[in-house]
Amino acid sequence: MPHVMKLPPLGQTIEEAKMAEWLVPEGKPVDKDEPLLVVETDKGNLEVNADAGGTVKRHLVKIGVMVKIGDAVAEIET
Helix, strand or coil, rough: EEEEECCCCCCCCCCEEEEECCCCCCEECCCCCCCCEEEEEEEEEEEEEEEEEEEEEEECCCCEEEEEEECCCEEEEC
């Protein structure tokens, strides 16, 4: 069953971020706490770690799209 990863809190004042880069492509394995994606904020670029281990089933956000904290960003098959 796929686990839906949501964009975690990135700081006290950050409410949204721009999707900048996927570090793990669809179909590839990812470990929990391994960097999965990069987002761009007004404070700079931040790596976001996977919150579960497994295979990246699907990216739910395209590069360049704004994402709010708590929005679904990826499905990981655990």
